């Protein structure tokens with residue numbers, strides 16, 4: 174059966190029309206209005222590459238109108254709304270997502286190619302994130318600074334306030350289209366910013382549906398915009414001085430382009446990753462193999478926190494290798510609409526080509542395929558494990574670059590110093606996993622690994638950001654955990670009160 178996008182809820186009627194061939198055409202949301210542009214882009218399903226929808230591309234005029242309305246009115250509409258009301262809108266959006274979520278789950282399966290459980294998981298995580306916005310509040314506070322610690326400032330005092338930056342532009346990737354939008358929305362708007370979202374054009378449908386639910390939840394209309402523009406077309410908009418902060422989740426290459434174009438602003442950059450898993454000699458090997466395998470194939474390896482490199486201590490190397498192969502053999506690859514499937518397609522054919530090239534590159538440099546390595550269809554592949562000698566690993570594309578697919582390298586190490594050296598030679602520094610019991614070795618690794626988060630005895634998973642996550646080195650700037658991200662969507666404002674000679678204080 175060909176992939177088709179069926180929208181069942183009447184709540185979404187206003188945001189699309191059916192084209193002459195029966196394909197739904199979705200509009201953009203321009204500061205309170207659903208608007209159809211003049212050009213269109215086909216949206217394909219990774220399941221069989223059939224066209225499942227079209228999005229209308231907003232004109233530069235529409236984008237200018239959105240920024241004008243948001244800057245002049247929208248950012249004040251939301252800032253002038255009491256915080257408890259903003260929180261209640263996010264909660265209402267969570268309720269609507271819970272009650273009308275079937276269409277969104279379906280859009281994640283059909284448009285993003287997520288297996289059913291993964292699609293349901295992303296909707297659940299998004300509902301949870303909206304409801305947990307109350308925890309962000311714990312970090313929305315300022316400072317009081319007494320002046321009498323310096324000669325010059327005696328008889329003065331200061332309050333350091335945090336205020337919203339105005340408009341936050343969020344740019345999201347294809348791999349968690351809904352959750353990334355909801356997460357950026359929560360930490361941006363809770364503190365009183367207007368919000369402009371530009372989703373990935375590979376799978377924008379779940380985002381468009383959510384923005385409609387947010388509108389129905391009562392979000393201030395002039396403070397919200399959704400633009401279905403391509404990344405290339407965004408470059409003209411990035412430097413606009415009305416945008417106070419940019420929150421991007423995407424590849425390192427995109428992050429560099431955005432930083433170059435955008436000029437001086439506040440940034441959150443959640444960029445490329447691909448994590449090492451270090452397995453010590455005393456680890457529970459069955460457990461480690463099962464968790465590492467999941468870290469490789471979950472959402473077809475298209476996760477920033479996917480495991481791409483396994484380093485195993487020499488005495489247990491062979492055993493771990495064979496256990497991992499056994500785990501990967503259990504993975505059922507296929508149509509994500511089939512409930513028994515554990516791994517669906519890659520997002521587009523190009524991603525499969527890139528994976529196949531990287532495997533050839535590894536094989537030509539001495540890599541040995543222990544499992545997988547084959548293309549199973551236009552967008553389907555086998556999860557793949559490649560063994561490589563540590564002396565040759567640095568030359569491999571799979572070591573140097575993030576290949577966004579279910580493929581990992583495995584090699585052995587003799588000492589923890591060696592494991593650190595190999596891990597830190599990657600240009601990325603998102604997370605690492607350590608499996609084992611020896612507290613001294615684990616503590617050494619924690620101290621020396623150049624990453625943003627370390628998961629002990631489990632594979633890395635950012636989840637809803639209950640714990641902060643974010644990268645070092647090429648993996649980015651800033652942290653996206655609950656409470657932490659408001660550091661980047663608010664600005665400090667210092668108010669100095671001068672009471673000199675007014676008799677407020679009588680210093681000796």
Ligand code: NAP
Nearest residue numbers: 346347372373374403404407423424427443444445446477
């Ligand atoms: P991508 O190709 O870099 O695209 C990300 C977003 O940026 C898309 O919306 C894209 O638009 C847009 N974009 C591309 N070029 C742009 C430009 N010059 N100016 C402004 N926007 C631009 O990444 P992806 O393939 O969608 O997502 C996978 C990447 O995201 C991986 O590298 C992954 O590691 C990373 N990621 C990181 C985290 C983290 O927490 N660190 C989490 C998830 C994903 P179009 O594609 O529509 O043109």
